[in-house]
Amino acid sequence: MTASVVVTGLGVVAPNGLGAKDYWSATRVGKSGIGPLTRFDASPYPAKLAGEIDGFVAEEHLPSRLMPQTDQVTRLSLVAADWALADAGVNPAELPAFDMGVITASSAGGFEFSQNELKSLWSKGGEYVSAYQSFAWFYAVNTGQISIRNGMKGPSGVVVTDQAGGLDAVAQARRQIRKGTSLVVAGAVDALLCSWGWVGLHTSGRLSTEQDPARAYLPFDDRAAGHVPGEGGALLILESADSARARGAKVYGEIAGYAATFDGREPGLRKAVELALADAGMVPSDVDVVFADGAAEPELDRIEAQALVEVFGERGVPVTAPKTMTGRLYAGAAALDLATAFLAMEAGLIPATAHTEPADRYGLDLVVSQPRTADVRTALVIARGHGGFNSAMLVRS
Amino acid sequence: MSQATFTLDDLKRILLEGSGAPEGGGLDGDSLDTEFSDIGYDSLALLETASRIEREYGIELDESVMGEATTPRVFIDAVIGHLAVPAA
Numbered sequence: 001m002t003a004s005v006v007v008t009g010l011g012v013v014a015p016n017g018l019g020a021k022d023y024w025s026a027t028r029v030g031k032s033g034i035g036p037l038t039r040f041d042a043s044p045y046p047a048k049l050a051g052e053i054d055g056f057v058a059e060e061h062l063p064s065r066l067m068p069q070t071d072q073v074t075r076l077s078l079v080a081a082d083w084a085l086a087d088a089g090v091n092p093a094e095l096p097a098f099d100m101g102v103i104t105a106s107s108a109g110g111f112e113f114s115q116n117e118l119k120s121l122w123s124k125g126g127e128y129v130s131a132y133q134s135f136a137w138f139y140a141v142n143t144g145q146i147s148i149r150n151g152m153k154g155p156s157g158v159v160v161t162d163q164a165g166g167l168d169a170v171a172q173a174r175r176q177i178r179k180g181t182s183l184v185v186a187g188a189v190d191a192l193l194c195s196w197g198w199v200g201l202h203t204s205g206r207l208s209t210e211q212d213p214a215r216a217y218l219p220f221d222d223r224a225a226g227h228v229p230g231e232g233g234a235l236l237i238l239e240s241a242d243s244a245r246a247r248g249a250k251v252y253g254e255i256a257g258y259a260a261t262f263d264g265r266e267p268g269l270r271k272a273v274e275l276a277l278a279d280a281g282m283v284p285s286d287v288d289v290v291f292a293d294g295a296a297e298p299e300l301d302r303i304e305a306q307a308l309v310e311v312f313g314e315r316g317v318p319v320t321a322p323k324t325m326t327g328r329l330y331a332g333a334a335a336l337d338l339a340t341a342f343l344a345m346e347a348g349l350i351p352a353t354a355h356t357e358p359a360d361r362y363g364l365d366l367v368v369s370q371p372r373t374a375d376v377r378t379a380l381v382i383a384r385g386h387g388g389f390n391s392a393m394l395v396r397s
Numbered sequence: 398m399s400q401a402t403f404t405l406d407d408l409k410r411i412l413l414e415g416s417g418a419p420e421g422g423g424l425d426g427d428s429l430d431t432e433f434s435d436i437g438y439d440s441l442a443l444l445e446t447a448s449r450i451e452r453e454y455g456i457e458l459d460e461s462v463m464g465e466a467t468t469p470r471v472f473i474d475a476v477i478g479h480l481a482v483p484a485a
Contacts, residue, residue, distance in 0.1 A: 064417040065437060068445075127452055130415075131445035 005174045007395075008249040009088025009237030010339045011080035013189060015051030015230045015326045019083055023336075024343045027351045028371055032325040034213045034228050040195045047207040049216050050193055051230025051327030069132035070145065071110025072231070073191035077142035078149060080235040081185050085150070088237040089249060090183065092150040101154035101181050102147045103173045104235070105165025105188035105331035106139040107385075112194035113137055146185055146235075154181045162385030163293065164260065166233065166334025167393045171258040173238045184238045187335035191231035201229050204386060206297055217328075219294030219321050220301050220358045220366055227296045230323075233332020234339035252342040256280040256378070256396040263388035270307035273380065276392035277311075284312045287394070288374060289350050289367075291337040291381045294321035304382065305362035315365040317380075318372060324354040334383035338395065341379035345397040350374050403454070403476040405429065408469060411449050416442040429470040436469075443472075450476055 010020040015033025017023030026033070036042070037050045058075040059067065061082065070078070081102075085092060092100060114137040120128040135141055140158040147156055155176040159168045166188040173186035192201070201207055208226035210216040217228040244251055257280025261268030277284065290312075293304055308319060322340055323333050344350055350372045358366040377397045384390050409424045419437020428436055433443060440463070447458050456479045466472035 063420045064413075065419045067417050068415060069417075069441075127448060131441050131448060134441070 003178050004241035005177045005238055005255045006241045006244050007236050007252045007255065007342060008239050008244050009084040009086070009090065010252065010342060011082065011084030011087065011235040012336065012339055013053060013056070013076045013080045013234070014232040014336060015053050018053070018056060020087065020339065020343065024347070027322050027325060027340065028347065028349055030325065030352055030354050030371070032213065032354050033230070034216065034325070034327050037193065039193045042198065045198055046202065046209045048211055049208070049213055049228045051228060051232070051329070052193060053232050066145070068130070069136055071113035071136055071141070073108070073110055073189060074136070074141050074145050076191055076232060077104065077189040077235065078145055080189055080233070081146045081150065084185065084235045084237050090237060092152060095183065097151050097153040099154055099182040100150070100152035101173070101176055101184040102143045102152050102156045103158070103169045103176065103184055103186045104143045104146070105159045105161065105169040105335070106142060107160065107162045107165060107190050107330040108192040108197060109139045110137040110141055111192040111197040115194050115196040142189060152185065161389040161391070162387065163328065163330055163333050164383045164385035164389035164391040165331035166336070166338070167258065167381060167383045167391040168260060170236065170238065170255060170335070170338060170393065171260070171391070174255050174258065177238055177240050182239060182243045185235055186238050187233060187235040187338070188331035189233035189235065190330040190332040193229070193231050206295070208296070214355050217296055217324050218356045219292065219296040219324065219353070220305060220362050220364060221356045222359045224296040224298055224301055228327040230327025230329045231332070232326065232336065233329050234335040236335065236339060253345055253395050253397040255393065257282065257394035258392065260389070260391045263390065267303045267307070268388070269303060269382070269384065269390045270310055272390040272392040273307060273311050273382070276380070276394050280394040280396070282378065282394060284316070286378050287312070287317055287380050288376045289344065289379045290317055290319045291341055291379060292319050292321045293382045293384045294323060294353070295384065300384070301362065305364050309363045314363040317365065318350055318367050318374065319364045320350050320367040321353045321356070322351045324356060334381060334391070337381045337383070338393065341381055341395050345376045345379065348373060348375055350376060401480060403473060403480060405469065405473060408446070408473055411453070412438060412442065412446050415445040415449050424469060430468050432467050433469070454480065456480060
């Protein structure tokens with residue numbers, strides 16, 4: 001039940017870098033992927049900035065047969081999974097199908113695909129709706145297509161808890177590995193930068209309407225006024241430590257602890273962090289860096305800062321939010337933060353929170369302006385999903 | 398309205414438009430009697446193809462075409478059979 005679960009591969013698709021190497025090169029020097037929306041005409045909408053992935057040509061990576069049946073989010077997911085498997089040195093064709101699973105999180109499914117089919121439905125008629133609409137929009141579609149492409153028939157699923165999902169999926173994968181599955185592809189990629197998705201995002205009331213990319217997404221700043229949405233995320237290869245060792249795999253580190261809570265009368269975030277520490281058998285002083293959720297809403301920032309101060313003490317641990325360089329990627333964000341935590345441990349470097357000038361009243365040691373050299377052995381990743389989801393995960397080198 | 402013929406080229410074109418090319422070749426003259434599933438097209442690809450043929454040729458294919466026409470030859474013959482039937 002307590003078998004160690006490790007990460008052996010990373011597949012990253014982010015607005016500021018395609019592939020873990022490019023993403024880390026950009027992130028470590030503070031290069032942002034946020035800019036004016038170009039995917040469609042955003043001029044009629046209050047929010048006009050996004051973290052778009054540029055230069056991703058799906059046809060260069062995936063067979064033609066998959067194009068008519070996939071949304072952008074599934075294409076990104078399939079490629080991220082391919083890259084993660086390659087990074088782990090795993091050839092799925094050589095492994096027993098039922099020993100491999102796929103568990104992803106999703107907050108939106110294939111929005112743009114659906115938008116196009118709805119357009120056909122209303123302008124031309126039901127007979128013009130693609131048969132592939134039956135699954136291409138669906139939350140579980142990324143899991144399904146990764147499973148089919150790689151012949152992975154073991155325990156699989158999808159979790160839908162907004163940004164917390166990126167951690168919840170990895171936690172679910174850890175449970176399955178502890179039950180005996182050798183390898184699970186886990187994490188999340190989200191992408192909904194189409195006009196229909198954009199309208200939906202506005203209903204949260206949490207989008208920044210600032211038009212200057214350097215002032216639009218400022219968690220823990222007195223000027224914080226919402227977030228910039230982005231697309232992308234990360235998929236990770238999880239294995240039992242024993243099986244990773246047996247095949248001589250490179251190991252990024254361990255999924256050491258996890259907990260999830262739900263907000264009730266009181267915010268549940270602090271409890272999630274405490275339970276994750278207990279799950280890992282750690283104390284707060286073991287933690288070298290916190291990857292914050294960083295909502296950039298004054299009340300949500302206050303709750304997060306308060307939880308961190310209560311657990312770690314005032315300015316008791318370095319905190320960073322590199323998602324200021326990508327925008328919030330919803331379920332993809334937390335998975336990307338996990339990948340970033342492993343890259344930070346490898347490099348001994350905490351990437352900075354871009355653009356933010358932290359308000360003193362929060363009492364955080366926020367890493368800003370420049371990345372900070374540090375011996376990072378343990379990282380805490382926090383993710384909150386819209387509606388009250390809190391998840392916390394500890395990773396250890 | 399209806400066109401009189403339906404050939405392997407028509408089937409190939411519509412499959413490609415609606416469902417893309419499977420890895421490892423796809424449809425050619427030699428695969429007329431190969432099961433669609435062995436060519437790389439699943440039941441959903443055939444559903445999409447049938448729907449596109451119905452739109453383009455102004456016909457309605459029986460449900461049975463989907464279940465029974467598991468090879469290109471049988472599928473093409475079934476479509477031709479519908480083309481020959483005058484509109485009711």
